[in-house]
Every structure is written in structure tokens, then in C-alpha cells.
Amino acid sequence: MKLTSITELLKQGVVLGDGGYLIELERRGYVDSGSGREKVGTGRGSGQFTPEVAIEHPEALLELHREFLNAGSQVLQALTFFGTREKLNRAGYGAEIESINAAAVKLAREVGGDRALIAGSVSRTQLTEREGMDSLGKSSDHIAEQIRLLKEAGVDFLILETFFHLAEMKVALKSAAAAGLPAVATMSFRPLILQSTDGHTPAECARVMADLGAIAVGANCEQDPVRMLPLLREMRAATKVPLAAQPAAFHTTEQCHSFTRLPAFPDDLETIQVSRREFIEFGKHAQNEGIGFLGGCCGCNAAYIRSLAAGLAHQI
Numbered sequence: 001m002k003l004t005s006i007t008e009l010l011k012q013g014v015v016l017g018d019g020g021y022l023i024e025l026e027r028r029g030y031v032d033s034g035s036g037r038e039k040v041g042t043g044r045g046s047g048q049f050t051p052e053v054a055i056e057h058p059e060a061l062l063e064l065h066r067e068f069l070n071a072g073s074q075v076l077q078a079l080t081f082f083g084t085r086e087k088l089n090r091a092g093y094g095a096e097i098e099s100i101n102a103a104a105v106k107l108a109r110e111v112g113g114d115r116a117l118i119a120g121s122v123s124r125t126q127l128t129e130r131e132g133m134d135s136l137g138k139s140s141d142h143i144a145e146q147i148r149l150l151k152e153a154g155v156d157f158l159i160l161e162t163f164f165h166l167a168e169m170k171v172a173l174k175s176a177a178a179a180g181l182p183a184v185a186t187m188s189f190r191p192l193i194l195q196s197t198d199g200h201t202p203a204e205c206a207r208v209m210a211d212l213g214a215i216a217v218g219a220n221c222e223q224d225p226v227r228m229l230p231l232l233r234e235m236r237a238a239t240k241v242p243l244a245a246q247p248a249a250f251h252t253t254e255q256c257h258s259f260t261r262l263p264a265f266p267d268d269l270e271t272i273q274v275s276r277r278e279f280i281e282f283g284k285h286a287q288n289e290g291i292g293f294l295g296g297c298c299g300c301n302a303a304y305i306r307s308l309a310a311g312l313a314h315q316i
């Protein structure tokens with residue numbers, strides 16, 4: 001692949017991203033799920049899943065990047081998810097914020113070379129879950145700090161992902177614009193796909209994110225492709241910018257559309273794993289559904305990205 005910008009790449013067809021890092025590295029023994037200390041999955045921002053693996057076990061992260069690249073990823077995400085000072089502080093790594101973010105970008109670039117674009121991953125701070133909307137000013141400062149670090153480390157663009165509140169996503173998009181970095185923006189909907197945690201429909205989220213300059217808007221995490229598709233269609237009808245979709249590989253239920261709210265999270269995830277077949281089918285229909293940026297989230301290792309690539313090669 002001749003490297004170009006993400007905006008140019010989106011014009012050329014469906015861009016294939018990568019999969020989920022933290023749960024895969026947790027399964028391999030390098031990331032702490034936090035389930036030994038806190039109740040994870042409460043929606044109160046508990047749990048760990050932080051990216052210190054970038055400085056503690058860089059070889060493990062390099063290997064996972066290589067696997068995604070080998071599977072066909074055109075974009076590698078630096079593992080900077082949950083890499084704000086606020087979240088790292090609570091995991092005991094606040095003092096390492098600069099080194100973790102810098103190392104994560106360097107490792108992704110080392111593997112991506114001239115074959116893949118490098119995206120900085122920026123997620124919610126968890127302050128809104130813990131402290132409410134009055135904390136948005138603090139969130140803004142933390143997100144702006146991380147985006148500054150990612151820009152200094154040389155990312156090509158940002159993926160703003162796993163935001164539960166549209167209000168916090170707006171803050172993140174403003175920080176990305178202020179830093180001059182293009183941003184793909186994806187919300188995570190829970191407990192149902194009908195609205196964000198602060199009460200906005202997928203269509204409203206799509207419109208607002210596009211209006212604030214996101215180059216692609218959509219959803220990531222929480223739902224498998226089949227469960228996520230209706231909300232993506234609602235977004236498709238509301239905006240002209242390309243859709244971004246990074247579904248998880250875990251089954252959910254009619255009563256609860258988010259796997260992180262199910263009892264299986266995080267220690268019984270193997271019991272709700274979605275097979276790769278669903279990702280082949282999703283890849284086949286991606287272009288028709290208006291998806292411009294396609295990847296996977298939690299539960300998607302390189303095998304799932306290969307499946308998406310196989311689907312994309314047989315577009316319907």
C-alpha cells in the first residue's frame with residue numbers, strides 16, 4: 001500500500017482497521033482486567049484494562065501489531081486506549097503517562113512502517129460515569145493533554161472511541177480539531193443501542209459528531225455486528241460522512257445490548273464469543289451499508305480481521 005492520508009484512503013474504498021488490543025493482551029497474560037480487585041462492568045468506571053503493556057511488555061504489543069498487519073489492516077491503532085492521566089492515575093500509572101503514550105505510538109509505527117497508517121486511540125476518561133456532567137471541564141483537560149502527547153509522538157490521525165456520553169465526545173472532537181488532527185469518532189451504546197448514556201439517539205450522535213468535523217462517524221465495542229447494524233443504519237440515514245464500525249465479537253441479549261454489562265464480563269467472555277463467520281458476512285455488506293472505516297473491537301484478534309478482509313474481497 002502506498003501510504004496516504006486517512007481522508008484520501010477513505011475516498012478510495014472501505015478502509016480496513018485492526019482489532020481489539022486490551023482483551024486480547026489480557027487473554028495472553030499481559031494486561032490486568034481489574035476483576036481481582038474491583039467489580040468490573042458496573043458502568044461506574046471501575047476496572048482496569050489500561051495500556052501499560054506498551055512499556056512493560058513491548059514485545060507482546062509488537063507481536064499483536066504484526067498479526068493485525070499480516071491480516072490486512074491498513075491502519076494500526078497505537079495502544080493508547082484509557083491512556084489519559086485520570087485513568088492511568090487510578091491504575092497506578094499516572095506518572096508514566098508520557099512514556100506510555102510515546103512508547104505505544106513508537107511500537108505501532110515500528111510495525112506499520114510504510115504499510116499502515118498509525119492512529120492514536122483516545123477514549124472516555126470515565127469521569128462522567130463517576131462524577132457526572134460537572135466533570136466535563138476536567139475531562140476536557142485530560143483528553144487535550146493526551147491528544148497533545150499523541151500529536152508529539154507523531155500519529156497520523158485519531159480514533160475517538162468508546163465514548164458513552166455525547167457530551168464528552170464533543171469535548172474530545174474539539175480537542176482534536178484544536179490539535180489539527182483528523183478524527184474518526186465512534187460512540188458505544190449501552191445498555192441498549194437506542195441511545196447514548198446521556199440520552200441521544202444514534203442519529204443525533206452521528207449528526208453532532210459530523211458537524212464537529214469527524215471524518216467518519218459510527219459505533220465501536222459493546223455489540224457484535226448483527227446487533228450493531230440497526231444503529232449504524234440509523235446513523236447512515238442521518239449523515240453524509242462515511243460510517244465507522246468496530247463491533248465487538250461477543251453475543252448480547254435482547255434485554256442488554258452491551259457485553260460489558262453482562263455477567264460474562266470479564267471472566268467468562270469465552271462463553272459468549274461470536275464466531276468469525278459473522279465478521280465475514282459483515283465485511284461482505286460493509287460497502288453497501290455505507291461503512292468507510294471497518295475494524296473490530298473487543299474479542300477481535302487477527303483471525304477476525306482476516307475474516308473482515310475476506311468479506312471485503314467478496315462485496316455484495
Ligand SMILES: [Zn+2]
Pocket residue numbers: 020220221222248297298
Ligand atoms: Zn471494545
